[in-house]
């Protein structure tokens with residue numbers, strides 16, 4: 254089958270590099286294959302509501318370094334369980350048929366879905382319903398299976414590392430403990446990598462429930478050794494042993510309703526109460542998702558975008574381009590959603606952190 258027209262959408266949380274994917278998809282589609290490209294607005298919401306725009310070559314000029322996504326996104330619009338508010342009451346409806354209608358009406362031959370695990374779940378269901386779907390793996394969390402890396406992760410780690418560097422100097426000047434909370438609900442990749450890059454003294458990740466007493470003992474030992482400040486990097490999904498997540502709010506329309514945030518306050522309060530060390534807390538939050546992608550993410554996003562077009566032209570539907578070692582390889586979307594890619598307890602970076610004298614809370 255020779256394809257003539259493709260659609261593209263970005264769904265789930267935004268992250269640096271989505272525009273670099275759109276840039277690559279549109280350029281390669283037009284330059285190498287003379288395809289027409291349309292972009293659906295706000296993820297699957299735009300397919301349900303029939304909102305899209307044509308993407309011409311000039312529309313993507315200069316967007317590579319821009320954060321966010323020029324198409325908009327939604328992390329609530331699951332067409333199979335679409336949130337509908339009526340008289341302030343929420344109910345869910347199956348709007349998947351509308352997506353299929355939009356796909357057919359627009360005359361696209363393939364749909365490129367840029368997203369994380371949630372988006373890939375939806376994409377896989379549409380693939381099983383007969384749509385020609387291709388995925389592009391996005392998420393700052395790096396928790397998608399089947400690919401060594403997702404784009405967005407390197408940018409988030411860079412932002413978090415710079416923040417830790419800045420916090421280091423004020424911690425040092427005031428002889429304080431500083432607790433920095435980074436994103437990562439169930440996977441501690443951002444905390445682990447930015448913690449190592451920023452020289453964190455303590456790194457707490459969701460995969461290793463932490464011992465609060467151990468954290469306090471460790472900080473006191475640092476003081477006894479003449480280190481008058483400490484940096485504690487904590488993932489938002491980290492939990493004390495026997496304890497639970499700190500939930501900031503619930504988003505009722507979401508598949509995973511909980512939004513985490515605030516574990517750093519608990520850790521900071523406990524440090525101050527148990528050790529008397531003056532402590533301050535910083536939550537980086539959505540700063541980690543905003544702004545310009547790193548050069549690494551621009552290149553990875555460009556490789557993914559170009560490969561996604563290649564997969565579409567080859568008719569390799571139900572697949573996404575994955576980074577395996579240095580190579581980009583086609584991987585079934587199914588593979589990516591089989592389970593979440595958390596930090597394995599025997600991961601070499603954990604050993605590296607320990608060898609640097611970092612305490613991991615266990």
Ligand SMILES: Nc1ncnc2c1ncn2[C@@H]1O[C@H](COP(=O)(O)OP(=O)(O)OP(=O)(O)O)[C@@H](O)[C@H]1O
Nearest residue numbers: 265266328329330331368369370371372374392508
């Ligand atoms: N397991 C699932 N099965 C079906 N739909 C899901 C699932 N998880 C999430 N979704 C839906 O997929 C959409 C996007 O999910 P989510 O907000 O987690 O973004 P994502 O694509 O996983 O990217 P990220 O997690 O990086 O933000 C939401 O509409 C959500 O309701």
Ligand SMILES: O=P(O)(O)OC[C@H]1O[C@](O)(CO)[C@@H](O)[C@@H]1O
Nearest residue numbers: 266328393394436437438512513
């Ligand atoms: O943008 P929202 O809805 O606050 O979601 C925040 C969540 O999304 C992510 O940024 C990406 O999945 C997580 O790290 C974080 O827990």
Ligand SMILES: [Mg+2]
Nearest residue numbers: 265369370371
């Ligand atoms: Mg997700």
